[in-house]
Amino acid sequence: MSADILSFIIFLPAIVAFILMITTKDANTVRNIAFVTTIIIFGLVLKLYLSFDPEAGIQFVTNNVWIEQYGINYYIGVDGFSLTILMLIALLISPAYLLLWEGRTKGYWINMLLVQTGITGALLSLDMVLFYFFWETMLLPIFLIMGMFGTGNKIFSTIKVTVYTIAGSLLMLIAIMYLGTAYYAEFGTWSFAIDSFTQISTLSYDAKLWLFLAFATAFAIKIPLFPFHTWITDTYTNAPTGAVFILSAIMAKLGVYAIVRFLIPIFPEIYSDFSIFFVCIGIFGLIYFGIAALMQNDIKRMFAYASASHLSFITAGVFSLNAYGMSGALYLIIAHAIATGGLFLLIGILHRETGFKTISNLGGIAKQAPIFTVIFAIFLFSNVGLPGTSGFTSELLIIFGLYEFHPVLGYISGLTVLIAASFMLWMFQRAILQDRETDNGKDLPMRDLKIKEILGLIPWVVLIFVMGLYPDYFIDKFEPSVLHYISDILPSGATK
Amino acid sequence: MNSILLILPMISVLIGALVLMFMSMYDTFKIRHFITVSVIALVIAVIFSMGNFGDLYSESLFPVILGDRIVFDSYANLFSILLLVGTIFIILVGESYANKKTYLKGEFYSIMLFSLFGMLLLAHANELITAYIAFEIASFSVYIMVGFNSEDGRRVEAMFKYLVLGSFIGVFFLLGTALIYGATGTTNLTEIAEFMQKSQENIALLYIGLTMILFTFLFKIAAFPFQSWVLDVYRGSPVLITAYMASVFKIAIFALFLRLYIQEFSMIHELWEPIFETLTLLTLLIGTWMALNQTVIKSMLAASSIVHTGYLILAFLALGEGGAGSYAIIFYLIAYLLSAIGAFGLVSHIIAQTKVKITYDDFKGLAHERPYLAAMMTIFLLSLAGIPSTIGFMGKFYVFTEAISAGYTLLATLAILATMISIYYYFKLIAMMYFYSSDKEIPLQTFDDKRISTYAIGALGLLTIWGGIGSIVVFFVPIPSIDEILVVTQTAIASLFI
Numbered sequence: 001m002s003a004d005i006l007s008f009i010i011f012l013p014a015i016v017a018f019i020l021m022i023t024t025k026d027a028n029t030v031r032n033i034a035f036v037t038t039i040i041i042f043g044l045v046l047k048l049y050l051s052f053d054p055e056a057g058i059q060f061v062t063n064n065v066w067i068e069q070y071g072i073n074y075y076i077g078v079d080g081f082s083l084t085i086l087m088l089i090a091l092l093i094s095p096a097y098l099l100l101w102e103g104r105t106k107g108y109w110i111n112m113l114l115v116q117t118g119i120t121g122a123l124l125s126l127d128m129v130l131f132y133f134f135w136e137t138m139l140l141p142i143f144l145i146m147g148m149f150g151t152g153n154k155i156f157s158t159i160k161v162t163v164y165t166i167a168g169s170l171l172m173l174i175a176i177m178y179l180g181t182a183y184y185a186e187f188g189t190w191s192f193a194i195d196s197f198t199q200i201s202t203l204s205y206d207a208k209l210w211l212f213l214a215f216a217t218a219f220a221i222k223i224p225l226f227p228f229h230t231w232i233t234d235t236y237t238n239a240p241t242g243a244v245f246i247l248s249a250i251m252a253k254l255g256v257y258a259i260v261r262f263l264i265p266i267f268p269e270i271y272s273d274f275s276i277f278f279v280c281i282g283i284f285g286l287i288y289f290g291i292a293a294l295m296q297n298d299i300k301r302m303f304a305y306a307s308a309s310h311l312s313f314i315t316a317g318v319f320s321l322n323a324y325g326m327s328g329a330l331y332l333i334i335a336h337a338i339a340t341g342g343l344f345l346l347i348g349i350l351h352r353e354t355g356f357k358t359i360s361n362l363g364g365i366a367k368q369a370p371i372f373t374v375i376f377a378i379f380l381f382s383n384v385g386l387p388g389t390s391g392f393t394s395e396l397l398i399i400f401g402l403y404e405f406h407p408v409l410g411y412i413s414g415l416t417v418l419i420a421a422s423f424m425l426w427m428f429q430r431a432i433l434q435d436r437e438t439d440n441g442k443d444l445p446m447r448d449l450k451i452k453e454i455l456g457l458i459p460w461v462v463l464i465f466v467m468g469l470y471p472d473y474f475i476d477k478f479e480p481s482v483l484h485y486i487s488d489i490l491p492s493g494a495t496k
Numbered sequence: 497m498n499s500i501l502l503i504l505p506m507i508s509v510l511i512g513a514l515v516l517m518f519m520s521m522y523d524t525f526k527i528r529h530f531i532t533v534s535v536i537a538l539v540i541a542v543i544f545s546m547g548n549f550g551d552l553y554s555e556s557l558f559p560v561i562l563g564d565r566i567v568f569d570s571y572a573n574l575f576s577i578l579l580l581v582g583t584i585f586i587i588l589v590g591e592s593y594a595n596k597k598t599y600l601k602g603e604f605y606s607i608m609l610f611s612l613f614g615m616l617l618l619a620h621a622n623e624l625i626t627a628y629i630a631f632e633i634a635s636f637s638v639y640i641m642v643g644f645n646s647e648d649g650r651r652v653e654a655m656f657k658y659l660v661l662g663s664f665i666g667v668f669f670l671l672g673t674a675l676i677y678g679a680t681g682t683t684n685l686t687e688i689a690e691f692m693q694k695s696q697e698n699i700a701l702l703y704i705g706l707t708m709i710l711f712t713f714l715f716k717i718a719a720f721p722f723q724s725w726v727l728d729v730y731r732g733s734p735v736l737i738t739a740y741m742a743s744v745f746k747i748a749i750f751a752l753f754l755r756l757y758i759q760e761f762s763m764i765h766e767l768w769e770p771i772f773e774t775l776t777l778l779t780l781l782i783g784t785w786m787a788l789n790q791t792v793i794k795s796m797l798a799a800s801s802i803v804h805t806g807y808l809i810l811a812f813l814a815l816g817e818g819g820a821g822s823y824a825i826i827f828y829l830i831a832y833l834l835s836a837i838g839a840f841g842l843v844s845h846i847i848a849q850t851k852v853k854i855t856y857d858d859f860k861g862l863a864h865e866r867p868y869l870a871a872m873m874t875i876f877l878l879s880l881a882g883i884p885s886t887i888g889f890m891g892k893f894y895v896f897t898e899a900i901s902a903g904y905t906l907l908a909t910l911a912i913l914a915t916m917i918s919i920y921y922y923f924k925l926i927a928m929m930y931f932y933s934s935d936k937e938i939p940l941q942t943f944d945d946k947r948i949s950t951y952a953i954g955a956l957g958l959l960t961i962w963g964g965i966g967s968i969v970v971f972f973v974p975i976p977s978i979d980e981i982l983v984v985t986q987t988a989i990a991s992l993f994i
Contacts, residue, residue, distance in 0.1 A: 067890075068979045069823070070897065129893070133884040140883070143923075147931040155931050162923055166883075167916045174900075174912055177893070181901040 006060050006076050006124055009044050009086075013037055014117035017110045027106050031097070034109045038094035038116070045090040052083055054480045058126070066130070070180070071190035075127040080481030081330065082123050084474070085257055088334050089119060091459065092249055092341050098456035099345040100242050108149060111141035112242060119250055123257065128176045129192045131262075136169055138251070142243055149240040157234035164231045165221055172218035175211040179266070197266045205269075212270040215263055222255035223311050226285040236304035241348030244300070248307045249341030253333045256314050260326070264485060275319040279405060282316025283413055285309065290419035294426075297358050299347055302427060303340065306383070309420060310336050316413065317398035325401020326482045327475055332394035334474070335467060338460050339382040339391060346376050349453070354444040359427055362444065363436030369448040373432055375457050380428055382464045384421045390467035499557055502548065502568040505541040505576055506616050512537025513609035520602035527594050527602070531948075534587055534605040538612075542580045548573055552987050554994040564684055567622040570991035574826070574984060575619040575751040582744040582833050583612050588952035589841030590736040596848040599646040600734065608740070611637030615748035624673040624683040624709075627752055631669065631712075634748060635662055638741060642733040654732025661725050665715040672708030675701050685759050692763045703767055709756070710768065716749045717805050720778040727786065730798035735847060738794060739840030742801045743833045750808070750829060754822060757815065758992055765815075772813045776907055780806035780914040787921050793854045796921055797839055800880065803914055804832050810911055811895040814902035821902065823985045824894035830981070831891030831963060835879035838956040842873050845949050859925055860932040868950070870929040872957045879960045881922040882915055887963025 016037045020030050052059060061077035078086065093116060118138020125131035139162065147158040179200065180192050186202045203211070221228045236244050264271050289309035296302035310332070317329030349372075350365070351357040366373040382389035385396075395417055403410025436444065449457070467474060516533055519525050554569035556562065587605070594600045614633030621627040639662065643655035677683050679698035680691040692702070715722040730738045757764060783802030790796040811825045843854055846869070850858075863870035879888035892915065899908040 069982045070894075133889075136884045136889075140878070143926075144930060147927055155927055158931070159920070159923060159927060163916070163919055166919050170912045170916050173893075174896070174905075174909055177897045177900050177908070178905060180897060184901060 004062060005044060005048060006078060007062060009041055009048075010076070010117055010121045010124060012041060012117075013113040013120075017113035017117075020106070020113075021110055025106060027104055027109070030106045030109045034113050035094065035097045037113065038090070038097060041116075042090040042094050045086055048078070049083060049087050049477075052078070052080075052477065054080055054477050057481075057484070061126075066127075069190070070129075070192070071196075072129045072192050073127050074130060075193055076121075076124040076130070077126050078124060080478035081257065081260060084330060084334065084478045085123055085253060086120065088253075088337055089116070089123070089250055091463070092245075092337060095456035095459060096242075096245055096341065096345060098452050099349065100245075105149075108145060108242070111145045112246075115141040115145075115246055119246075119254060122254060126195070127193050128179070128197065128262070131258075132169070132173055132176060135172075135254075135258075136166070139165055139169075142246060142251075145243045146235070146239045150238045150243070151240070152238040153234070154238045157231075157238045161231045161235045164228075168218035168221035168228075171214040175214035178207075178211060194262060194265060208267050208270050212263060212267045212274075216259070219255040219258050219263075222258075223252050223315060224255075224308055225281055225312060225315060226288055229285075229289070229308055232304045232308055233301050236307075237298060237300050241344060241351075244348075245341050245344050248304075248344060249337040252307065252311050253337055256311065256318060256329065256333060259315070259318055260330075260485070271319070272321060275321050276406070278319040279316045279402065279409060282312045282314075282319065283402075283409060283416070285312025286316070286413065287416050287419065290416060290423065294419070294423040297360055299357050299359060299362075299427065299431060300344075300351075302359075302423065303343060303347065306420065306424065307336075307340050310340070310383070313395070313398060313413070316409075317401055320398070320401040320405040321486075322401050322404050323479075323482050323486050324397050324404060326485065327479060328394050328397025328399075328401055330478055330482070331397060331467075331471065331475065332391070335382060335390035335394045335464070338463060339379045342379040342457060342460050343376070343383065346372065346379070349449075350446070353446050356444070359431045361436075362431040363434050364444065365432045365446055368444070368446045371449050371454065372446075375449070375454075375461060376432065377428065378461050378464060380424050382468070384424050385417055388465065388468045390464045390471075393468055393471045499555060499568075501544060502555065503557055504544040505580070506613060506620075508537055508541045508544065509580075509609055509613045509616060512541075513606050513613060516602060516606035516609060520606060525602060527600065528591075530602040530605045531587055531591060531594065534609055535584060537609065538580050538584045538587075542577060542584070545573055545577050545580065549577065550984055550987060552991055552994075554991045563623075564686065565623040565626040566617070566620045568620060569988075569994070570984075571755065571988040572620040572751070574988040575747065576616050578747055578830065578833065579612060579615050579619065579744055579751075582747065582837065583608065583740070585837050585952060585956060586736060586740050586744065586841070589739075589837060589949050589956070590844050591948040591952070593734070593736060593844040593848040593949070597647070597734070599644055600736075604641065604644060607637045607640055611635075611641070612744075615745065615751075618748050619751040621752060622685050622755070624669075624676065624685070628666070628669055628673065631752070632666060634745065635666065638737070638745060641737045641740070642729060644737070645732060645734045648732055650728070650732035652732075654729045657725055658729045661715070665712050665722070668708045669712040672705040672712075675705030675708065679705060685756060689759045692760060702763075706760075706764060706767070707771075710771070713749060713753045714775070717746055717808070718802055719775055719805050719809055720782050723779065723782055723786075723802050723805075726798055726802060727795055730801075731792070731795055735794060735840055735844035738798065739837050739844070742798065742840065743836045746801075746805075747829050747833060750825065754825060755992060757812065758822065758989065769813065772809055773904075773907065776806055776810045776813065777910060779803075779809060780911060784914050784917050788917065790921075791855045791857075793843055793856065793859070793925065794840075796856075796925075797836070797843070800918060800921065801832075801836065803918060804828075804836075804880075806914065807892065807895050807911055810899050810904065810907055813904055813907070814895075814898040816898075816902055821898040822989050823982055824891075824898040826985045826988075827894050827981060828891040831879065831887040834956055834960050834963065835876045835886070835888055838876040838953060838960065839873065839880065841949065841956070842869060842876065842953055845869070845947075845953065848949075856925060856928050859928040862929040864933065869953075872953050873929065874926050875957045875960050877922040877926055879964070881919050885961065885964045887960050889964055 020033060024030060058077040058079045064074040066072045066074045115138055118134050121134030122131055122138060125134060143158060143162050147154060179197050180190060182200050182203055183196055184190050186200060224232055286309050289305045289312060293302050293305035293309060296305060314329045314332050317325040356362050382391040385391040399410055399414045402413045512534055516530060552570055554567060556564050556567055611634045614630050617630035618627060618634060621630050639655060639659045642658055643651055645651040673683055679701040680688050682688060718726045780803060783799060783806055786799035787796055787803060790799055808825060808828060811828060814821045847854055875886060879886035882888045882892040896908045
């Protein structure tokens with residue numbers, strides 16, 4: 001039964017959602033039950049986290065036949081990487097429920113539950129078709145949330161992001177099917193499991209490169225990497241806070257996770273041969289999105305670019321071919337998810353209360369809502385990478401990793417972290433601290449955080465400091481997986 | 497095996513058709529009586545067919561009278577069940593439509609059962625002349641049914657276009673048969689296959705004959721370059737018949753041509769491969785282009801059926817020796833059957849209750865007014881678009897995997913591009929239903945939701961989801977496996993070679 005704990009974690013939200021769909025109509029009941037569900041899941045994940053053995057590779061495996069003819073299995077399991085992200089998802093979602101004020105209808109919460117099933121399923125799948133199944137399915141609830149509860153030109157941006165991501169996913173589907181048939185041609189049986197794909201030896205270098213690019217496009221759209229980022233500004237501006245929160249804090253990270261989980265083991269040579277290319281795209285994205293963020297007046301847009309900038313940095317770390325870069329990337333995934341997730345939620349509240357989300361219209365928040373400002377500042381500092389916060393440790397690790405990859409790139413990335421600091425702090429100063437410049441400095445109708453909201457945010461704040469001051473405890477859980485990747489999977493000589 | 501059992505499904509459909517015909521002479525019978533009788537006849541036929549379902553057999557019944565013309569094998573059995581179940585669903589889903597539209601009288605169901613009889617015969621035919629007769633029985637009944645829509649002025653155009661073009665293309669079938677007879681001295685499919693293996697004489701004549709027959713096939717499944725009738729005919733006919741043509745009739749046509757193709761494979765494949773490659777490409781292209789430009793939902797579904805035809809031709813290409821890849825075709829046909837009947841049926845349900853044309857705009861706000869219908873429509877659209885967790889995804893997955901496996905990676909990539917574009921026109925409708933509020937005067941409040949058709953739509957929706965989730969055996973969801981369909985298909989294909 002202990003092996004099925006993962007299935008339980010995956011499917012519990014969906015089952016609850018279906019039951020709620022047909023039983024009750026009251027939005028508050030739905031919301032409360034959804035919240036309890038996420039708490040139960042958090043408890044289960046915590047149990048899993050504590051009983052996980054870092055040295056033992058993939059654990060809690062369930063492998064059942066799904067479609068026998070094509071060797072597609074319901075194959076799930078967890079290792080250091082996915083466990084860390086699983087923990088992160090569980091930790092992020094339940095407090096977020098306390099801060100999402102926009103969910104006034106039943107449909108919103110049901111979709112939030114369904115999206116949780118989608119992301120956890122994609123995270124834990126070890127069979128590529130199963131992964132694709134969840135990867136596509138998790139998009140539909142987001143599609144509905146964005147279209148129904150968004151603002152502004154919501155329908156255009158909803159359709160745009162949907163078509164964009166599905167197009168990427170379909171490219172990945174071709175690659176998956178191609179790998180499956182290649183495996184069939186070589187071994188005479190069908191299989192779509194990742195461990196099977198790593199054994200394929202008949203593919204030519206060119207074919208591998210094309211397949212790699214197909215996968216990489218799908219993941220790059222989700223992350224988003226330059227030049228596949230054009231959907232983010234519309235989406236982050238018009239989507240409701242819940243969708244933005246899920247997209248930026250969780251789904252984008254799944255893109256990075258998928259690179260580590262699938263691309264590196266299946267195409268190790270391509271990964272190491274083209275790493276310089278991706279590191280450069282990453283660092284270019286870091287600078288490009290950073291500069292774009294500096295120019296924004298709309299806070300949501302600014303954080304959309306800020307988020308893209310950090311994710312480019314994470315990607316650079318993943319491709320740095322050494323344990324520093326990769327551990328740092330994984331660590332920054334967590335740190336950034338907490339900080340950005342929190343910031344988007346707080347901005348959601350700010351926008352809802354004041355009616356403004358442009359920097360020039362805001363101001364004077366600090367004196368009206370001190371607790372809000374303090375928590376906002378903590379998230380911001382973690383995002384900037386202030387020493388003592390989780391952001392610092394992870395950014396430092398990535399910069400080390402990049403330095404080891406190539407000293408010049410290390411210097412560049414070290415310097416560009418300043419850009420993030422400048423646009424974030426500048427925004428903070430103008431929108432929160434300073435008095436308003438428009439409307440003759442009249443105060444905005446801003447309330448401070450409620451007890452419920454503070455309770456939701458405290459775990460994150462604590463975690464930011466704990467992760468910044470005692471990183472070892474967390475890194476120990478996933479470091480063996482990272483080292484396994486570096487030493488066993490990459491071709492010898494590729495690591496620098 | 498009790499041999500009389502084999503022919504009973506066809507007999508019961510025929511008897512049902514005759515009974516309905518006599519019933520339609522009396523005014524005392526209401527439309528619900530006709531529906532009841534036809535469904536009972538079809539259910540009896542299904543029960544008789546289920547008797548041999550899954551067994552491996554191939555028999556010619558009454559060889560003295562029928563010769564080898566009609567063959568009863570597992571293959572025909574599988575297709576009969578598909579055709580019968582499809583028709584049952586169409587009749588049930590269209591229940592509210594038939595009750596509201598005065599022009600659908602009792603004889604409509606009689607004609608429908610006659611056409612179904614023709615299709616069943618087509619699935620059993622192992623000889624070209626018999627196939628032609630079966631084909632015309634089915635076609636002529638459909639021509640008549642296309643003309644039933646007396647509320648729409650386009651019906652005359654639709655009916656005549658279909659009648660004239662269909663008869664014209666039917667002549668090609670006859671000409672092809674004559675040429676094949678001239679070349680081989682037989683019209684029996686098995687004997688033609690034997691002839692081709694033995695000798696190479698008259699090969700040009702044989703090829704021309706086969707290609708003539710191919711034209712008929714392409715016309716009926718609406719592949720390029722014979723696709724232009726689809727929009728007018730589908731638009732002008734009653735929605736039920738549109739659904740019938742797009743799903744059930746297509747399956748019947750595929751039943752015959754799959755049999756032909758698999759049996760004469762080694763010869764035909766070489767000849768038809770480049771033709772099919774071009775056709776896949778052009779059919780996908782034209783279908784996508786047509787689907788993008790529609791504003792009426794019925795036309796959009798009709799045009800998108802051309803795209804689905806393109807996927808099916810791709811699957812045909814990937815068949816391989818001995819029909820190894822036919823699983824993909826049959827599964828895709830099942831997937832399309834469920835989702836297309838569902839989508840068309842839902843449109844008919846809405847048309848029955850309102851007076852609108854059913855354009856994209858008419859669907860605005862449906863999710864707020866009728867959440868159940870909107871959810872079901874979403875399921876069918878997702879399935880048509882091939883999104884995971886619906887049967888449509890599985891169908892596409894098999895087709896594309898078989899295509900890549902057979903070496904058509906580039907064509908499969910193009911097909912996936914067509915799928916990407918199809919996301920746009922299917923998701924646009926979902927967006928209309930969920931993201932807009934209703935801005936029109938449709939009296940949706942008077943909607944009668946406690947009808948047979950709503951339950952039938954629900955059943956189709958459940959089947960669509962079940963087919964997509966299949967048998968993920970999580971500890972709390974024991975579901976029968978969709979692998980069963982595969983086993984049945986393999987048996988069916990094996991029975992062709994007995």
